[in-house]
Structures are given as C-alpha cells and as structure tokens.
Amino acid sequence: MKILMLLSRVPYLLDKGDKLRAFYQLQRLAEKHEIILFALAEETDPLEEATEELQKYCKQVYFYSLQKSSIIRNLAGSFWNKKPIQVNYFYHAKAQLQINALIAQHQPDHIYCQLIRMAEYVRHVKHIPKTLDYMDAFSKGMLRRAEIAPFHLKPVFRLEAARLKKYEAAIFSDFRYKTIISRQDRDFIAHPRHKDIAIVPNGIQTSYFHPLDLPKKYDLVFTGNMNYAPNIEAAVYLVKKVLPLVKKQFPEIKVLLAGANPSYQVLSLESPNVTVSGWLPDIREAYASSHVFVAPLFIGTGVQNKVLEAMAMKVPCVTTQLVNNGVGAANNCHLLVANTPVEFAQHIHTLLTNRDLNEKLIQRALNFVHENYSWSKAVAQLEQVFDPEYENVEHS
Incomplete structure (x- = not known):
C-alpha cells in the first residue's frame, strides 16, 4: 500500500x-x-x-x-x-x-x-x-x-x-x-x-530503553521537553511542593530535571539540590543515573512515554492518577500513584528506603511494558x- x-x-x-x-x-x-x-x-x-x-x-x-x-x-x-x-x-x-x-x-x-x-x-x-x-x-x-x-x-x-x-x-x-x-x-x-x-x-523501543548499570548520581529524576507547559508545571510542582517535604528526611537529596529547551521557570529551579541538564544526547543516562522517576503531571492528555521509558529501564515510578489513566498500570504493583505533595513525599521515601518493594515494583513494571507497549x-x-x-x- x-x-x-x-x-x-x-x-x-x-x-x-x-x-x-x-x-x-x-x-x-x-x-x-x-x-x-x-x-x-x-x-x-x-x-x-x-x-x-x-x-x-x-x-x-x-x-x-x-x-x-x-x-x-x-x-x-x-x-x-x-x-x-x-x-x-x-x-x-x-x-x-x-x-x-x-x-x-x-x-x-x-x-x-x-x-x-x-x-x-x-x-x-x-x-x-x-x-x-x-x-x-x-x-x-x-x-x-x-x-x-x-x-x-x-x-x-x-x-x-x-x-x-x-x-x-x-x-x-x-x-x-x-x-x-x-x-x-x-x-x-x-x-x-x-x-x-x-x-x-x-x-517503547525496548531494544533501546533497557536497564543500564550506571552510577546513581541522583535520587529523583523527571524528564521531558522543559518548554512544554505540562512539563514546566510538573517540574515546578516537584521542586516547590514535593522537594521541601522530602528534604526533611533527606536534606542532601539530588534531583535531575532533564530535557530540551528548559524555560526560565525551569532554569530558575536550579540549586545545590536540583540540576537542570537541558538537552541530553542520550536520555537513558538520566533514567539510569537516578533512583526514582517522579512525574507529577496534572495537565496534559495521552500516554506519557516518559513513564514507560523509566519502567522499561527498571527505574521505579511515582506519578499521578491522571497519567496512570493513560498508562493503565496497576497502582502498588507496577508503579505508585500520588496526587498530593504529601503522597509524593511518602512514596519517594518508601522507594528510597525499601529495597525489597523497589525490586518487586521494577520487575513487574518491566514485564508490564514488554507485554503491553510494543x-x-x-x-x-x-x-x-x-x-x-x-x-x-x-x-x-
């Protein structure tokens, strides 16, 4: 044809x-x-x-x-x-x-x-x-x-x-x-x-997005086009509303905001705790060098491929119900769902401290992506x- x-x-x-x-x-x-x-x-x-x-x-x-x-x-x-x-x-x-x-x-x-x-x-x-x-x-x-x-x-x-x-x-x-x-x-x-x-x-191109063994330089990562309104709002939400709660227990926590064309709102978030990378030739390095992927997206539509990419690379994910409605994963099985700053902070704490849950979550998430997103x-x-x-x- x-x-x-x-x-x-x-x-x-x-x-x-x-x-x-x-x-x-x-x-x-x-x-x-x-x-x-x-x-x-x-x-x-x-x-x-x-x-x-x-x-x-x-x-x-x-x-x-x-x-x-x-x-x-x-x-x-x-x-x-x-x-x-x-x-x-x-x-x-x-x-x-x-x-x-x-x-x-x-x-x-x-x-x-x-x-x-x-x-x-x-x-x-x-x-x-x-x-x-x-x-x-x-x-x-x-x-x-x-x-x-x-x-x-x-x-x-x-x-x-x-x-x-x-x-x-x-x-x-x-x-x-x-x-x-x-x-x-x-x-x-x-x-x-x-x-x-x-x-x-x-x-998901699983032959490309697959687990990589890199040193973990960051605790949390969020990726995306950083000049796109939903991603800007998510980055600001993560740094301004979630991070202060997490820092109470992890004062030295490191956050990576990775993606092309960061807006002035995103650039202004940079601090000793927060790195804004801009465009990365290989976005996989952002995922693989981080312990937890966090996507506090409350606007936007469709399926967020960034979540699927993180799951395919065995990085545990915390995201909103809105995002998971599109992804179709099972909460507490493939990823964790949060809709408030407190819930995000609690889930991040769990994933940074509970290695057993972390391992179970990422393996089930990997299987989920391979079975459903080819x-x-x-x-x-x-x-x-x-x-x-x-x-x-x-x-x-």
Missing part, C-alpha cells in the same frame, strides 16, 4: 511525543508499505540530518518550512474564522498547494494524517481512504491548562478549548477511519460515535485500521 503521511512536525529529533509516535509508526509501516512523507518544518529543525534518517524508511520525503510572517497572519485569522488557534497556526495556503500536488503526483492508496492540526489540508479529499490520528484529546488538555493559567489568560485557553472541542467533532465525518492513543482520550471526543475511534497506543503490536493495530475490512468489525 502506498501511504501519504502528513505531519505537523519533522519526526527528528525525537524530543516531543508526536514526533516519537510518528517516527516509530512510519519506521514499522515502511516494512510492508511505501511511505510518502510530508511534514511542516520549523526554522530550528535539522533538515539535512532528518532527511538522511527518514529516507531510510520513506520512498519520498517532503518538507514545507513555516515562515513567521505567515504564522502571524494566520493567527490573526483566528479572530474571524472561528477555528482553533493551533489549526490556524499550522495551516498555510502554499503548503496546501504542495500537498495537493503530492496527492496528484503519487496517487496514494491511503492518507494518514497525524493530529487535528493537519486535518484541514485533506478534509476536502473524498476519493482516497483517510485515517486521522487524533492522538490526544487536545480540547481536554487545553481545558486543564486553563485551570492553571494566569487569570488574564484563562479566557484565551477556555476559548481555545471550546473551539478545539467543536473542531474535534466537526472533522470526525471527514475521515473514514480515526485513531487515538487511549480510551481516556477517546471518551473526551465530543462526538456521538466517538467509540468508533480505534485505540492505537504508543510503544511498537510492533501498536503498528499492527494501526494496519488493521487501514484494512478495508476494519469497518465491519466491532471496536473495543
């Missing part, structure tokens, strides 16, 4: 969840299918390196470079066209012309569109089967961000959440097939037939969606 894959970001380097999902999906799809890739590119994207890597799997690779002047003009359009800001941000008339030309030139058997922000480019295409990967329920994530936003920004986030909710439902019928990362996210899509959306989870299995599920017979089967 010849598949035209449309992405809002270049899937290289893998520093964001949508990039990671897209890369491993196209890598596996390329084993059986011909992939034509089109991606929108930012000024900072390493396009030469990306092209070299992506051409290993794709028959053709095309980029459209976003221009700041066009982005500003598009965002201004949000005041009158009533579409979500991020749909306007990523929609460009010249990119539309390029996609139209690619469809005419390659005549794909299937169009696979990642995220609602790219849906606008192919809503009008009726003669080719199409799949939309919602990935996450963006509207719900935006509503959660509104809850913690500064007072003067709350109306903006709430308006964007309302527009996203309406748009997520409006584009539903424009695509024959739909996928999403978790049942939790599927339930947030405000369409009467939302259960028709197929669950296609992420996976990219091969996930992409096989995606291929079933592409199959014309998919419409005739019930969706779980």
Whole structure:
C-alpha cells in the first residue's frame, strides 16, 4: 500500500511525543508499505540530518518550512474564522498547494494524517481512504491548562478549548477511519460515535530503553521537553511542593530535571539540590543515573512515554492518577500513584528506603511494558485500521 503521511512536525529529533509516535509508526509501516512523507518544518529543525534518517524508511520525503510572517497572519485569522488557534497556526495556503500536488503526483492508496492540526489540508479529499490520528484529546488538555493559567489568560485557553472541542467533532465525518492513543482520550471526543475511534497506543523501543548499570548520581529524576507547559508545571510542582517535604528526611537529596529547551521557570529551579541538564544526547543516562522517576503531571492528555521509558529501564515510578489513566498500570504493583505533595513525599521515601518493594515494583513494571507497549503490536493495530475490512468489525 502506498501511504501519504502528513505531519505537523519533522519526526527528528525525537524530543516531543508526536514526533516519537510518528517516527516509530512510519519506521514499522515502511516494512510492508511505501511511505510518502510530508511534514511542516520549523526554522530550528535539522533538515539535512532528518532527511538522511527518514529516507531510510520513506520512498519520498517532503518538507514545507513555516515562515513567521505567515504564522502571524494566520493567527490573526483566528479572530474571524472561528477555528482553533493551533489549526490556524499550522495551516498555510502554499503548503496546501504542495500537498495537493503530492496527492496528484503519487496517487496514494491511503492518507494518514497525524493530529487535528493537519486535518484541514485533506478534509476536502473524498476519493482516497483517510485515517486521522487524533492522538490526544487536545480540547481536554487545553481545558486543564486553563485551570492553571494566569487569570488574564484563562479566557484565551477556555476559548481555545471550546473551539478545539467543536473542531474535534466537526472533522470526525471527514475521515473514514480515526485513531487515538487511549480510551481516556477517546471518551473526551465530543462526538456521538466517538467509540468508533480505534485505540492505537504508543510503544517503547525496548531494544533501546533497557536497564543500564550506571552510577546513581541522583535520587529523583523527571524528564521531558522543559518548554512544554505540562512539563514546566510538573517540574515546578516537584521542586516547590514535593522537594521541601522530602528534604526533611533527606536534606542532601539530588534531583535531575532533564530535557530540551528548559524555560526560565525551569532554569530558575536550579540549586545545590536540583540540576537542570537541558538537552541530553542520550536520555537513558538520566533514567539510569537516578533512583526514582517522579512525574507529577496534572495537565496534559495521552500516554506519557516518559513513564514507560523509566519502567522499561527498571527505574521505579511515582506519578499521578491522571497519567496512570493513560498508562493503565496497576497502582502498588507496577508503579505508585500520588496526587498530593504529601503522597509524593511518602512514596519517594518508601522507594528510597525499601529495597525489597523497589525490586518487586521494577520487575513487574518491566514485564508490564514488554507485554503491553510494543511498537510492533501498536503498528499492527494501526494496519488493521487501514484494512478495508476494519469497518465491519466491532471496536473495543
């Protein structure tokens, strides 16, 4: 099958969840299918390196470079066209012309569109089967961000959440097939037939993320893109609310905040107890050099791959109920769930002092990831969606 894959970001380097999902999906799809890739590119994207890597799997690779002047003009359009800001941000008339030309030139058997922000480019295409990967329920994530936003920004986030909710439902019928990362996210899509959306989870590259024997320089670690609002909020929560409680019993405790593009809020957290590393060439070193992975995420949607990565590397995890709703692990069996600073501090104390529990937890967590989060299995599920017979089967 010849598949035209449309992405809002270049899937290289893998520093964001949508990039990671897209890369491993196209890598596996390329084993059986011909992939034509089109991606929108930012000024900072390493396009030469990306092209070299992506051409290993794709028959053709095309980029459209976003221009700041066009982005500003598009965002201004949000005041009158009533579409979500991020749909306007990523929609460009010249990119539309390029996609139209690619469809005419390659005549794909299937169009696979990642995220609602790219849906606008192919809503009008009726003669080719199409799949939309919602990935996450963006509207719900935006509503959660509104809850913690500064007072003067709350109306903006709430308006964007309302527009996203309406748009997520409006584009539903424009695509024959739909996928999403978790049942939790599927339930947030405000369409009467939302259960028709197929669950296609992420996976973990367990040949890469596996236990490493490195010296433990840190007690606690949190990873992620440190310029992304949910991760910023989590880092601040860990350092400002949880760490003071933990320091009462472990005054010399060391915390690592690892990930690209740390914002000024994250950089300001650095102290004798807290290290902000920025981008690491090998993120595995952050996990392997730490005793406990802590993810106090209270906003955001989808499945947090950072938790799965830590579990795959046998680093015990403490995270929120919100995160575990997406992961689907068993509390007190595969990881520990906390929803308050006191609960986080208690679980951290337990994992730093109870070696027997620690060992049992990480072994069960490793087995859980291997059994439930394989990219091969996930992409096989995606291929079933592409199959014309998919419409005739019930969706779980």
